[in-house]
Amino acid sequence: MSNTTITTEKQTKPPISRNIFRRVRPVFYALILLCVIGIITQPNFLTIRNLRNIILSTTPWAIATIGQSLALLTAGIDLSIGPVISLTNIVAAFLMKDYPEYALGISLLCIALGLFVGLINGLVIAYLKLNPFLFTLASGTAIQGVTLGIMYQPGGMVTPEFLQISRISIGFLPLATLYILFLYVVGSFILKRTSFGLSIYAVGGNQNSARLSGIRVERVLIAVYTISGFLASLAGLYIASRIGSGDPIVGEPISLDTITAAVLGGTSLFGGIGDLWGGLAGAFFIGTLSTTLNLNNVSPFYQWIVKGFILIAAMAIDLWRHTGNNEIV
Amino acid sequence: MTTKLADGVGFFKSASKNINRYQGLMIWVVVALLFLLARVIAPSFLNPVHILNVVRQASGLGIVTIGQTIVLITGGLDLSNGAVITLVDVIAATILNGKNDLLVPVIFITLFIGLTVGLVNGLLITKLKIPPLIETLGMFGILKGIAYVYTRGAPKGDIPTSLEFVGSGHVGPIPTQVFFWLFFTIIAMIVMGKTPYGRLIYSVGGNKRAARLSGVRVDRVIISAYIISSCLAAFTGLILAGYIGTGSLTLGEGYNLNSLAAAVVGGTAFTGGIGTIIGSAGGAMFLAIIISLLRFLGLPYSTQLVVQGVVLAIAIFAQTRVQE
Numbered sequence: 007m008s009n010t011t012i013t014t015e016k017q018t019k020p021p022i023s024r025n026i027f028r029r030v031r032p033v034f035y036a037l038i039l040l041c042v043i044g045i046i047t048q049p050n051f052l053t054i055r056n057l058r059n060i061i062l063s064t065t066p067w068a069i070a071t072i073g074q075s076l077a078l079l080t081a082g083i084d085l086s087i088g089p090v091i092s093l094t095n096i097v098a099a100f101l102m103k104d105y106p107e108y109a110l111g112i113s114l115l116c117i118a119l120g121l122f123v124g125l126i127n128g129l130v131i132a133y134l135k136l137n138p139f140l141f142t143l144a145s146g147t148a149i150q151g152v153t154l155g156i157m158y159q160p161g162g163m164v165t166p167e168f169l170q171i172s173r174i175s176i177g178f179l180p181l182a183t184l185y186i187l188f189l190y191v192v193g194s195f196i197l198k199r200t201s202f203g204l205s206i207y208a209v210g211g212n213q214n215s216a217r218l219s220g221i222r223v224e225r226v227l228i229a230v231y232t233i234s235g236f237l238a239s240l241a242g243l244y245i246a247s248r249i250g251s252g253d254p255i256v257g258e259p260i261s262l263d264t265i266t267a268a269v270l271g272g273t274s275l276f277g278g279i280g281d282l283w284g285g286l287a288g289a290f291f292i293g294t295l296s297t298t299l300n301l302n303n304v305s306p307f308y309q310w311i312v313k314g315f316i317l318i319a320a321m322a323i324d325l326w327r328h329t330g331n332n333e334i335v
Numbered sequence: 336m337t338t339k340l341a342d343g344v345g346f347f348k349s350a351s352k353n354i355n356r357y358q359g360l361m362i363w364v365v366v367a368l369l370f371l372l373a374r375v376i377a378p379s380f381l382n383p384v385h386i387l388n389v390v391r392q393a394s395g396l397g398i399v400t401i402g403q404t405i406v407l408i409t410g411g412l413d414l415s416n417g418a419v420i421t422l423v424d425v426i427a428a429t430i431l432n433g434k435n436d437l438l439v440p441v442i443f444i445t446l447f448i449g450l451t452v453g454l455v456n457g458l459l460i461t462k463l464k465i466p467p468l469i470e471t472l473g474m475f476g477i478l479k480g481i482a483y484v485y486t487r488g489a490p491k492g493d494i495p496t497s498l499e500f501v502g503s504g505h506v507g508p509i510p511t512q513v514f515f516w517l518f519f520t521i522i523a524m525i526v527m528g529k530t531p532y533g534r535l536i537y538s539v540g541g542n543k544r545a546a547r548l549s550g551v552r553v554d555r556v557i558i559s560a561y562i563i564s565s566c567l568a569a570f571t572g573l574i575l576a577g578y579i580g581t582g583s584l585t586l587g588e589g590y591n592l593n594s595l596a597a598a599v600v601g602g603t604a605f606t607g608g609i610g611t612i613i614g615s616a617g618g619a620m621f622l623a624i625i626i627s628l629l630r631f632l633g634l635p636y637s638t639q640l641v642v643q644g645v646v647l648a649i650a651i652f653a654q655t656r657v658q659e
Contacts, residue, residue, distance in 0.1 A: 130648075137605050139468070143592065149642025166568045205371035262472060275466050307488060310480030318473035321465045 031272045032323055033287045040291060044298040051301065060170065062248065064293030065182040066091065066241035067263055068286055072193050073234030074264035075285040079197075080210045080230050080278025082131060082138035086146035087238045087264055090123050091257030099162030099252025102198065106165045113168075117239045123149060124235020128228035142201030153254045162252040171247040182244070186286070190238070194282050206230060206257045210277025252285045266313070267292055270320045272327075288320075350549055359611030362601045366617055369624050380631050383508070391510035392625035393576075396593055397616055398516055401523045402564030402599075403594040404615040406467075408527075409560045410540040410607025411460065414471040416568035416594060418478035420587030423572030425482050428492030428582030435495040445569045452478065453565030457558030467576045482584060490582030502577020512574055516616075519567065523612045526603065536560060540607030595641075597622050601649040602657075 044051040070087050077084040093135040094116040127145055131138050174181040197203035209226045217223050238257075245256055252297045269275065270291055271284025295316070299309050363633050373380045401415050406413045426448070451472065493524050494502070504511045527533035538546040539556045546555045568590070575586055601618025603610030625646060629639045 096550075134652060134655070136648075136651050136655055140595075140599060140605055141648060143595075144644045144647035144651065146640045146644070147647065151637045151640025151642075151644060153637075154640065155635070158635075158637065209397030230464075265469075265472075269469060275469065303489075305484070307480055307483035310476045310483060312480075314473040314474075314480065317476065318459065318465060318470055321469045322422075322459075322463050325464055 010120035031242075031284050031287070032272045032327070033272065033284055034292060036270075037287050037291050037294065040294050042291050044294065044301070045326055048301045050299070051298070056297065056301070058175075058178065058180055060290070060293050060297050061180055061183055061186075063297070064290055065172075065186060066244050066248075067260065067267060067293060068186045069189060069237050070241040070290040071267045071285040071289045072189060072259055072282055073237040075259075075268045075271070075280060076193075076197075076206060076230045077138065077234050078268050078273045078275060079206050079209075079277060079280055080227060080267070081213070082227070082230070083260045083265070084127065084231060084234045085142040085143065086123060086127060086149060087138065087234060087241075088259065088261035089146040089153065090195045090235055090238035091122050091242040091245065091260055092254055093123075093149050093156075093257075094120055094239040095246045095256050096153050096162065096252040096254050098168075098243055098246040099164055100157055102165050102168060103161075103163040109165045109168050114244055115254060116243055117236065120235040120237075120239025120242070121232055122235070124232035124238075125228065127235065128231030130232060131203055132224035132227040137141050149307060150255075157252055157254055160251060160253040164246050164250055169250055171320065173246055173247075185244070189240075190282055190286055197282060202226070202229070207278055210279075212278075216266035217329070264289075266317050266320075269317070269324065272324055274324075338567045347486060352359050359602055359617070362614050362617035366567045366621050366624065369621065369628070373624070373628055377628065377631055380628060381504070381648050385631075386509060387510060387513075389623050389627045390620070391512050392627060393535075393619045394510070394512035394516040395571050395575050396590065396623065397619035398519050398574070399590050400594040400615045401519055401612060402567035402595040404598045404601070404603050404610050404612060405523070405536060405560045406535050406564045407598050407603045407605065408540045408607060408610045409557050410543065411467040411557060411560065412471060412595070412605075413456070413561065413564045413568075414468070414591040414595075415452060415456060415474040416564060417587035417590035418475045418482070419448065419526060419565055419568040420572035420575060420590055421584060422478050422587075423448055423569045424576040424579075424586045425486050425490045425582040427491075427573055427576045428490065428494055429486070431498070432491065433493035433495055435497050438495065442573070444632065445573050448564060449566030449569030450562060451565075452569075453562030454558065456565065457554075457561035459563065461554040461557050471591075481548070486582060486584065488584070490584055492582045494506060494576055494580045498573065498577035499580060502574050502579070503518075503580070512578070515570075515574060520612060520616050527612055529607060532556075532559075537608060540609075542608070557626030586654055593622060594619075596647050596650075598645070599654065604654070 009223065041051075050056055070091065074084055074087060097119065098112055098116050101115070102109055127138075127142055130136050130141055130145075149202065172182060176184075181244075193271065195203075197206065205216065205221045205226050208219070208221055209223050213223055216226075241260070246252060249256070264285075267288030268280065268285040269285070270288030273280025273285060278301065292313070295312070296309060299312065300306075304312075355392055356651060370381065372638065372651075379385075399420070402416060409422075423445050426444060429436055430441055430444070456467075456471055456474055460467050469619050480491070501511050502514070506514065527536065535551055535556050537547075538549075539553050540550060543553055546556075568587075571590075579586060597618035598610065598615045599605060600621055601611070601614035601616070603615060603618075625642065629642060634642075
C-alpha cells in the first residue's frame, strides 16, 4: 500500500497492521521464495553469471514497467509500450548500420520518437477522452505496422560503442543495475515527494475531485503517457544494445508483461493505488521465473501456463488484501 | 453513458431499445460506403465471387464477435477467445486425424472446452472479482500453453471431409461458413432483442447496482455471457479447423483483439450496457472488407496494420462522440 497523504474516494485503506510481515507486499515474499526454489533446485542459480543474466535480461522490462505503473496509477493503461520498444529498436539498428558515425543522434531520434508517440497518446486520452485501453491498442497496432514497414525481418546492426551500453560492468555488477536504480529512485522521488507525483494518485483516485481541487488533469495525463513513451524508447534502445541488431517484434510480449509486473507488485488496475518498487519486484519476479524454469529445463510451453496462473493468482491475492476495494467493478 | 444514470422502470427500455437501433445500423452505412470506395479505386474488387469470399473471411470473426459483444455489453471483456479457437483446432485435428467417425465426440469435446473455459472465466470474474482484462489475459496464456503442451509444439493431424465441408465447402455459390454466421447472428439478435434474458444482459451492463437491487442475479448473467462467448469461440475453432484442414498453433491469434475491434467499430461501448448484434456483424464485415481491400491493392502487411490502427482510432473517436 502507498503512504500517500492525499485522500481520494478509493482510499478505503485496510487498517494498517502492526505486523510488519503483513505490510510488505506479497510480491517480495514471492520473489524471495522463487530465489530459494532456484537455489535449491539449481546449484548454478547463485553464480555471478546467472545473476548477471537475470539482471541484464530483466532490465528492459523493469524500465518499461515504470511507465506502465504510472499509466495504471492514473486509472489508464498503455498498450503501445511493446510496439514503441520494437519501433525504437528497429530504427536504432536500421540507421546505425548505415550511419555509424551518428550513433548519438540516432539514439536521440529514437527517444524523440518515444516521446512523440507518448505525447500523441496523452493528448488524445486527455482531450478527446478516448478510452486508454482502446486508443493505445489502436496506436500500438499502427506503430507495429510502421515498424514492420521499416524492416520486415530482424536485421540491422548497432555500433560497437553502442553495444557497450548493456555490456559495461562495474566489478561483477552490470551497469544496467545502475540504470534501473537511477530511474526507480528518481521516479519514486517524483511520485511520492512532488506535487506532480501526488496529482497522479489524485487523478487515478477520482478524476472529478482531482479537477475540482485544482489539479490540471489533462496535463497530468499527457505527462504520464509521454513519460511512458520515453521509457519505452529507452527500453527499446537497451534491447538494441543487448542483441546488437533490430527485431521488429521484439517488444510484442512486453506491453502485457509490464501489466503483469505492475499488478504483481500491487498496483491497482483502477488507479490511485500502488507504487514503483512493487512493479520492479514484479518485473524481477517474471525475469527470475523464466530463468529458473529455463535452468530446470521446463519447456517454454509450460511457461505460458505458469505465467497465466501467476497473473490470475496475483490479482486474486491483491484483491483479497484490499477487501475494502472489492465493490469497485 | 446516459444509461448509467438511468434507474428504475424506464431504464430497461432505454438501455435495450432507444440507443441501440441507430448505432447498429450506422456501421452498415459505412460498409456500403466502403463498397462505393472499392468501386472507385479497385473496380475488379466488386465481383460476386470475390465478395462472397470476403463474407466468408468475415464469418469466423463474426461468430466470435457475437460472444465478445455480449460480454462487452455486460461490462466485461474476453481476451481468451482466440486461444480457445487454437486449442479446439489442435485437439480436433489430432483426434479426428482425417476420419469422420469421431466427429460427434469431437463436437462434444468442443462444447465441453467452451463451457469449461467460459464457466471458469465467469466464476473468477464474478466471485473473486478479478478484473476481466487480467482474468481473460491469464486464461489466454493458460490455454495457449495447453495447446503447445498438447501438441508438443508440433501440431499434427488432419480434418475429415465432413468438417472440411463446413469450413471450406459451398452450398450453391455461398460458402457454408456464412450460413453458420447467419444462423448465430439471427439467434443472438432474437435473444438479445426479444427475450427477458437479453434485457437482463443490457441491464447488468447498464448499471450493475441498479440491476442487482431490482432483483437480477447479476453474477449468473455475467457467467452465462462468458460461457456463450467461449462456446461460440470453440465452435469457430471447429469451423476454422475445417477451413485450414489441419492443426495450427497460430490459428486463433489476433481473434481476441479483432473481435474487440469489430464490436467497438459496430457501436458496442467498452463501458458496457450499449451494443447490438447487427452492429457487431457490420463491424466484422467492415474489418474483413478493409483487410481484403488492402490486400487486393497489393499493400503489404505493415500498411494493413497502420490502416487498421487508424481506422480503429477513428471508430473509437466517433463512438465516444455519439455517446456523449
